[in-house]
Structure formats: C-alpha cells, structure tokens
Amino acid sequence: MSKVAVLGAGSWGTALSIVLADNGHDVRLWTHSKDQAEKINSTHKNDKYLEIMIPEKIKAYSDLEAALNGVTDVVLVVPTKAIREVCHNLNRIVKNPVRIIHASKGIEPGTLKRVSQLIDEEMDNYNYEDIVVLSGPSHAEEVAKRQPTTVTVASINEEYAKLAQELFFNESFRVYTSNDVIGIELGGALKNIIALGAGISDGLGYGDNAKAALITRGLAEITRLGTYLGANPLSFLGLPGVGDLIVTCTSVHSRNWRAGNLLGKGKNLDEVLDQMGMVVEGVRTAEAAYQFAAEEDVEMPITTGIYQILYNNQKPKDVVEQLMNRDKREEMDDLATLLRNRYTR
Ligand SMILES: NC(=O)C1=CN([C@@H]2O[C@H](COP(=O)(O)OP(=O)(O)OC[C@H]3O[C@@H](n4cnc5c(N)ncnc54)[C@H](OP(=O)(O)O)[C@@H]3O)[C@@H](O)[C@H]2O)C=CC1
Ligand SMILES: O=C(CO)COP(=O)(O)O
The missing domain is CATH 1.10.1040.10 (N-(1-d-carboxylethyl)-l-norvaline Dehydrogenase; domain 2)
Incomplete structure (x- = not known):
C-alpha cells in the first residue's frame, strides 16, 4: 500500500481521497485552510464540498511539509489557477522521488499551457514524461458515493500510467490507461x-x-x-x-x-x-x-x-x-x- 498526499481539499480532491482510502492507501488530504483541516479531522466531513462522511483514516493537513513527509505519490487537485503556486511550494519541499498525478481540468490564459506543462515549468527536477493526468466522466458527488465510474490515466511513462491505474482501480472506479497526455x-x-x-x-x-x-x-x-x-x-x-x-x-x-x-x-x-x-x-x-x-x-x-x-x-x-x-x-x-x-x- 502507498502513502499518498492529495493536494486540494475541494470536491474532487475529497472524492479521490475516498477512492484511495477505500483501496487501503495511507491518504493525507492537504488544504490551504487550517480551519478546514481541523474540521475534517474532527467531524470527518467536508460539507462545504460534499455531503458524504469521509473515512476516518483520511487525515487532513494544512502543513504541506507534514503532508508530504514520506509519500510516494502526490495527487494534485487544485483549480488550474492554483497549480503554479502549489507546485512552486511542492518543488521547495519534495526531496525524495515522488510520482505526480494531476486531476485538474483547465488551460492557462495568456500562456495557453496545459496543466502538465505548468507542473513541468514549476518543478525543477521532475520529468515532463513522468507526469500522469487522470480525467474522465466523474462527478465528485457520485464517486464519493462509490457509484460506478470510469476514468483514464495518461502518461508518456507507461509504467507510471500503470502504477496510477493500480493506485485508483477498484470495483466501482474503473481506470483505463493511455499515452496521449x-x-x-x-x-x-x-x-x-x-x-x-x-x-x-x-x-x-x-x-x-x-x-x-x-x-x-x-x-x-x-x-x-x-x-x-x-x-x-x-x-x-x-x-x-x-x-x-x-x-x-x-x-x-x-x-x-x-x-x-x-x-x-x-x-x-x-x-x-x-x-x-x-x-x-x-x-x-x-x-x-x-x-x-x-x-x-x-x-x-x-x-x-x-x-x-x-x-x-x-x-x-x-x-x-x-x-x-x-x-x-x-x-x-x-x-x-x-x-x-x-x-x-
Ligand atoms: N468536482 C468534480 O467533480 C471534478 C473536478 N475536477 C477538476 O478538479 C479541479 C479541482 O476542482 P474541485 O475540487 O471540484 O474544485 P472545488 O471548487 O470543489 O474546490 C477547490 C479547492 O481548491 C482549493 N484552492 C483554491 N485555491 C487554492 C490555492 N491557491 N492553494 C490551495 N488550495 C486552493 C479551494 O480552497 P477554498 O475552500 O479555500 O476555496 C478548494 O478546497 C478542477 O480543475 C476541476 O475541473 C475534475 C473532475 C471532477
Ligand atoms: O469534470 C467534471 C466531471 O467529469 C466536473 O465538471 P464541473 O467542473 O463542471 O463540475
């Protein structure tokens, strides 16, 4: 089982944390709000974003360094406009090799860059080829209720795409792979x-x-x-x-x-x-x-x-x-x- 940090505690970050926790992984859900982290840990709910109870083993953090300590995988799920800022901080903190999977859906105005290009620009020692994107028809509200959902994970690094597939795949969350980032x-x-x-x-x-x-x-x-x-x-x-x-x-x-x-x-x-x-x-x-x-x-x-x-x-x-x-x-x-x-x- 893997240690995973999910960065972004909105609807989608919370739903993906539930999938990972159901799969037995050690999940740290990071938010930029201390109050929100405390509320999630004490109530096991994130009710501004989702109505459902969150498994108790998901721990919320507002300290990014603590959330990242010892993780093998980072799932980036902040809005596209926050990707650069979060990656900039990630770049400062991450010392050990991690795999980066992102699940954000946007293009940056002005530069017209995709999310993997933004990650690549902000992370000094991370290969663009190793970035994985997770996308597909998946409303957080339904994923959190464990309703049947299918998504695709894509990476130029075939091994990383397969590892991401393994990480998320379960009986209600079917994951396909692709190399078309x-x-x-x-x-x-x-x-x-x-x-x-x-x-x-x-x-x-x-x-x-x-x-x-x-x-x-x-x-x-x-x-x-x-x-x-x-x-x-x-x-x-x-x-x-x-x-x-x-x-x-x-x-x-x-x-x-x-x-x-x-x-x-x-x-x-x-x-x-x-x-x-x-x-x-x-x-x-x-x-x-x-x-x-x-x-x-x-x-x-x-x-x-x-x-x-x-x-x-x-x-x-x-x-x-x-x-x-x-x-x-x-x-x-x-x-x-x-x-x-x-x-x-
Ligand atoms: N919801 C869904 O069903 C799906 C969403 N997505 C994609 O996932 C991404 C995230 O969406 P979603 O979770 O739904 O969005 P939400 O609006 O539900 O939540 C966004 C979260 O990001 C946080 N945030 C905003 N700015 C920053 C920042 N600078 N640093 C750290 N955290 C920040 C917000 O914090 P705060 O509460 O303080 O505002 C909030 O916790 C989007 O790109 C979306 O397209 C993809 C598939 C499904
Ligand atoms: O991407 C999504 C479902 O796949 C969620 O879409 P919205 O951001 O419009 O809620």
Whole structure:
C-alpha cells in the first residue's frame, strides 16, 4: 500500500481521497485552510464540498511539509489557477522521488499551457514524461458515493500510467490507461466550455435538439483544436472526450453547466461566480481557447460565442442566432481533411 498526499481539499480532491482510502492507501488530504483541516479531522466531513462522511483514516493537513513527509505519490487537485503556486511550494519541499498525478481540468490564459506543462515549468527536477493526468466522466458527488465510474490515466511513462491505474482501480472506479497526455488534458479542459454552453442553452429554455447539437459540434471543435495541438483524435471519442462532454453537459452536478444555466437565465458573469462558490474552470479555459483559436486561425465558433457572452456581455440569444446563421457548409469537411493529414503523414 502507498502513502499518498492529495493536494486540494475541494470536491474532487475529497472524492479521490475516498477512492484511495477505500483501496487501503495511507491518504493525507492537504488544504490551504487550517480551519478546514481541523474540521475534517474532527467531524470527518467536508460539507462545504460534499455531503458524504469521509473515512476516518483520511487525515487532513494544512502543513504541506507534514503532508508530504514520506509519500510516494502526490495527487494534485487544485483549480488550474492554483497549480503554479502549489507546485512552486511542492518543488521547495519534495526531496525524495515522488510520482505526480494531476486531476485538474483547465488551460492557462495568456500562456495557453496545459496543466502538465505548468507542473513541468514549476518543478525543477521532475520529468515532463513522468507526469500522469487522470480525467474522465466523474462527478465528485457520485464517486464519493462509490457509484460506478470510469476514468483514464495518461502518461508518456507507461509504467507510471500503470502504477496510477493500480493506485485508483477498484470495483466501482474503473481506470483505463493511455499515452496521449495532450488529448486527455485537452478533452477534460475544453469540455468545460461546451458544458457552459449546454447550461446556457437550457437556461434559455431550448431543448434536447439544441443540446445534442452543442455536444456534437462542440466535440468537432475540441477535436479540431486538439488535433492541431498534437493530440490523438481518437482520444476525443473516449472517456475524457465524449464521455466527459456527456456527463458535464447533461448534469446538474456540473458547476460549468450550472454557471451556464444562470447565464442563460440572464445573470452576468460576476453574479454567477459569486453564487457558485466553487471553481468553474470553463470560464478561464474559454479565454485561453478563444485566444488560441484567434491567434492560430482555428475555427471554434461555439467557443468564440461563449467567450463573447462571458467577457463582452453579448446576449446569449444573439449568440445562438449568430451560430445558427453561419455560412452553409458540409458537416465533416475540415475534420475529414485533418484526420486524413494526420494518418497519411
Ligand atoms: N468536482 C468534480 O467533480 C471534478 C473536478 N475536477 C477538476 O478538479 C479541479 C479541482 O476542482 P474541485 O475540487 O471540484 O474544485 P472545488 O471548487 O470543489 O474546490 C477547490 C479547492 O481548491 C482549493 N484552492 C483554491 N485555491 C487554492 C490555492 N491557491 N492553494 C490551495 N488550495 C486552493 C479551494 O480552497 P477554498 O475552500 O479555500 O476555496 C478548494 O478546497 C478542477 O480543475 C476541476 O475541473 C475534475 C473532475 C471532477
Ligand atoms: O469534470 C467534471 C466531471 O467529469 C466536473 O465538471 P464541473 O467542473 O463542471 O463540475
């Protein structure tokens, strides 16, 4: 059994700690809040984030050095905007070799970097090839209740991907492996933009047809950008692609869907974020993807529309009208070319 530090005690860090504790590992759940650590240790609940009781053997820490003492694996689960800060501190403290698995879903605006690239930049002596990403259709609320869930762990280091699979795998948490770090990270990050769109569509009162269109054309957009950035397009048909799109675009558990729903009902971004109280990763990732699409001339009309709603106060109804009235085109034209180019290279 392994000693594991889970860094980030929000919904997902807590749910993943439960999976690891169920598997018999020694789990330290680190939070940047002393009060929260004390509350978790005394009540075995983390009720701002999850309703369920936490196994007593999970120990919460607010001292990062103490949490990391003697661990073999570090699971990073803070919001993307906190990854650099946490890795900077990790870099200062970690002396023994550890394996790093991250489960955060975002892209940094400005630099347009994925989470594994941020980790790589902040950690002096850690190989990019050894970073593992865990992603897939997995609402924390359901994982914490041990409901059947499937995810993928990806690393260029095949042995580390298999070790991560072993660490998390159990009868209600099925884990696949992959070597497509770019595809798995982009699938998880970009689906949040489309989930905002699905929430907006529901908030406007549109039906299943509109949502199915968003999911499908959203997948085309994700595949287009992802393949441009070096991902294996097949990854987008897998759990961290279409799987995660379905789970976030169709569920009230999704914070991105919920935030979109409020936007569709007429609230502005500041009001929505105040009300959410949890991370809505799609907001920053929409900014990053919009910047990228504009700079590299990659066609991302849904992302562009959502960016305009979030950052330029465009009315959701006007954006839908613009999307519906774009030039007529063939459904698969550019995607077919993209795939053909990739496989005939
Ligand atoms: N929830 C889910 O079902 C899933 C989430 N994810 C991803 O996991 C990541 C984390 O999400 P999730 O746990 O849901 O988010 P939550 O909003 O539930 O929790 C975020 C946690 O991170 C903490 N935090 C914020 N800033 C910092 C910082 N600078 N240093 C240390 N801790 C910090 C927050 O602390 P505080 O309480 O003080 O704000 C909180 O404990 C995201 O990238 C998300 O996309 C992936 C799959 C499923
Ligand atoms: O990524 C998730 C499920 O796989 C959670 O999505 P939200 O961040 O929208 O809640």
